[in-house]
Amino acid sequence: MAKEAVITLSDVDVQFREKNRSVHAVDHVDLTVERGDIYGVVGYSGAGKSTLVRTINLLQRPTSGAVNVLGEDMLALSPKQLRGERKRIGMIFQHFNLMNSLTIADNVAFPLKGIKPKAEIDQKVQEMLKLVGLEDRATAFPTELSGGQKQRVGIARALASDPEILISDEATSALDPKTTSSILELLKELNETLGLTIVLITHEMEAVKQICNKVAVMDAGRIIERGSLLDIFAKPQEQLTKDFIDTTLQLDAAIESVRKQPAVAHLQGADQLVRLTYLGASTDQPLVATLYKDFNVTANILFGDIQILQGTPFGNLIVVLSGTQADIDRTFKYLADNDVQVQHITTEAE
Template sequence: MIKLENLHKIYQLDKNTSLHALKGVSLNIKKGEIFGVIGLSGAGKSTLIRLINMLETPSSGKVIIDGEDITSYSEANLRKVRQSIGMIFQQFNLLSSATVFDNVAFPLKIAGFKKDEIKKRVLELLSLVGLDDKANVYPAQLSGGQKQRVGIARALATNPKILLCDEATSALDPKTTSSILKLLCSLRDRLGLTIVIITHQLEVIKECCDRVAVIDGGVISEMGDTIEVFASPQKDLTKHLVATVVRRDLDDLLSYTKLYSEYKENSRAWFLLTFLGDRANDPVIVDVAIKTNAKISIMAGQINHIQNQPLGFLVIAVDGSKDAIDTALKELTDRVYKVELLGYEVE
């Protein structure tokens, strides 16, 4: 659906200074998925999303939409492509002097739709985003969430196949953010949209994105299914971002527990277990304790939900001989998504 090939973007700031905002970015976004791009400020997120609809021209590389390389399109052809790509923004960008109806109607008027067609389409869209009763009010009379719903309706006016969201929930409170994300998921399912979400909020990725790419210093540092990235982050930045949402108590727990890297007589092993999907509900600890006669203590635990899939973390301590601990480790490894030895505690 959307394919980015080796994209570079260099801004010439002045005669002697340039900024290499994107450095060889390649992505393949599937039709009908919600794809998230997350990174810190200045990482290149907004540049990336503006290249998808060619609001920015890449310095090199290709932007391919539905098999067509649009990087070489004329401005007239790009205007046609952009009618199939809707976009919503952090600051809503509504016309303050126009009613909700006229805000949503604006792109239809530009596209040359007839008056009766515009009326029908606008009322359909307002119903779709839950604003049936707001057609004749002005943006100043709306809450932030309602303004963003108007922005979404306007972005959908020309019946696009792709919806780009540039920090679309950054100005909203958590409850309103959740409602907007649920709306986006619903629209994806009802309309068959492909949605790209640029954000610095990991909670947004956690709630609605099928896959995620982490951008760092203009390059994609990590990419994969959202639940996999949350369960097993590989890069330091990803680990830092994930730690703001999951495993919040682990550092505090380990800060007052002295663990050693080598086994000593009468020590016990500490493990971090990661449970994923349906297996998060399995009675693993009880089963392993019975099968191995190991003494297993639960030290800490947490269950998160990534797109309604359970992702659990459990810190346990296993008492016994080295052989008994190794046997328990083998059983645990066979039963859970990931087992990490944290160290050995000497009593």
């Protein structure tokens, strides 16, 4: 049964005029986000990801294209209607955007002022602060909080209007790794308990790996690759995607270290240095033992890593395969038949 699309961007294009040149920030992009997704949009600085996501609530109007959110044609709305629809789309930012002159409670209450009675606002603020674990800091001011606590206030404020969608625009970029992890876990919890659909904008594939179920990779205003988290990690097609993943899994450093090992420096005959990537059921197979028992090929493991993505084991091995060329060729066929990806690694840095 198909899930409901809550965000549909169709052929969205954004161009800016800068002095004597035109900047193509978003280049004819299509994007569909379904209800309940935690959809990661990842790319380096300047890739166009923040501009793209700001078209969802029309903080950035596209030069052309269509924007449909929660069943509404956003570009057809009057200013008053648009203000109403924006309440259904919460947003959190890298630098928190809190008002230092207001208490934490007043920061969270700010979007509700003049809309709801004071008693109702007070109750909502209390609920939101409890939700993000800050019920004891209601009377504090932003300057008294840590970066992680400030971002929790930002999340509470964004949720005060009961949005169905939450946009996180580099919301963890200013935080240390441990705090980042706790904020991401909070977002995942909100996704599960509130049914909140989240669009996560980031330049850190680690954040995507931790909580997203779908990923789009952006470069130069275009989405160059998209898919489920598992597909993107197990079978990346574009070099930029591979670079992101290898950096996140620290495989670049592992390969450089492996190249310096004596086992690699003195490869014999048909010996080959390869990276094996496997997912799910493949990780349950006694892979190395099978290669030796069935194909007379030994696998000298120089690096190994298994992680859990969306509840599914995902593994990488860097090995030297030794045997006759015919046996190694049969091994490669066996690995392909068992959905194990094989990447040949050069013994010298390229």
